[in-house]
Amino acid sequence: MSDPRRAELAANLAAVRQRISAACAATGRDSAAVELVVVTKTYPAADVLRLAALGVLDVGENRDQEAAPKAAEVAAAGVHVRWHFVGRLQRNKCRSVAGYADMVHSVDSVRLARALSHAVTATENRASLDVLVQVSLDGSRGGAVVGGPEPDTALDEVVAAIATADGLRLRGLMAVAPLEWDPEQAFTLLAKIRAGVVQNHPTATLLSAGMSGDLEQAIRHGATHVRVGSAVLGQRPALR
Ligand SMILES: *Cc1c(COP(=O)(O)O)cnc(C)c1O
Numbered sequence: 001m002s003d004p005r006r007a008e009l010a011a012n013l014a015a016v017r018q019r020i021s022a023a024c025a026a027t028g029r030d031s032a033a034v035e036l037v038v039v040t041k042t043y044p045a046a047d048v049l050r051l052a053a054l055g056v057l058d059v060g061e062n063r064d065q066e067a068a069p070k071a072a073e074v075a076a077a078g079v080h081v082r083w084h085f086v087g088r089l090q091r092n093k094c095r096s097v098a099g100y101a102d103m104v105h106s107v108d109s110v111r112l113a114r115a116l117s118h119a120v121t122a123t124e125n126r127a128s129l130d131v132l133v134q135v136s137l138d139g140s141r142g143g144a145v146v147g148g149p150e151p152d153t154a155l156d157e158v159v160a161a162i163a164t165a166d167g168l169r170l171r172g173l174m175a176v177a178p179l180e181w182d183p184e185q186a187f188t189l190l191a192k193i194r195a196g197v198v199q200n201h202p203t204a205t206l207l208s209a210g211m212s213g214d215l216e217q218a219i220r221h222g223a224t225h226v227r228v229g230s231a232v233l234g235q236r237p238a239l240r
Pocket of ligand 1: 087
């Protein structure tokens with residue numbers, strides 16, 4: 001049976017995988033060291049099933065209201081993928097997210113780390129959850145701030161809270177290049193921040209950086225996870 005959507009996704013996926021291997025080759029990195037997380041927000045579970053059939057094992061979502069039913073639908077189809085929560089997370093959604101997510105990329109406050117820790121320890125059959133600290137590169141909201149004055153959102157405090165929390169495994173950092181910034185400049189700064197964190201937490205080596213428009217620059221600066229949406233699934237309708 002012909003499925004034009006499957007063919008479209010396959011072609012887009014091949015192009016993105018090609019970009020990843022070219023970027024790795026250009027910096028002498030092994031392309032097996034960079035994981036592709038396909039961000040499926042706004043697209044249906046049927047697309048996740050198509051992607052899984054095309055070999056995609058890692059899927060990202062940014063809103064629990066959308067991700068929870070989608071994850072349930074994919075699981076009900078008997079298909080296993082790893083769910084990455086990459087969006088702003090409200091504390092009252094931690095219980096839900098702890099029920100399906102394999103990695104949360106976007107922990108950016110001590111209070112959120114504590115709420116997620118409680119949620120994980122209260123979830124049956126869940127020993128631990130992999131967590132990345134989202135870093136704000138320009139000091140704006142949505143990300144922990146290096147040397148920030150607020151203890152709740154200062155990077156060192158958030159990192160320490162996760163490292164000592166029951167049920168959470170500190171795996172590394174995540175960031176989004178600020179809109180007006182040159183991605184090269186953003187990811188250079190991120191690499192420096194990461195080096196500082198890894199000094200104190202040698203196992204926190206993951207770096208989630210790079211999207212459809214800037215994955216090459218992120219890979220050059222050490223990304224281990226690129227989060228790619230539109231380049232695989234197509235342009236999303238503008239968010240309201
Ligand atoms: C939507 C989203 C992405 C993917 O963005 P594209 O530009 O479509 O590749 C990556 N990271 C986060 C946090 C997102 O919300």
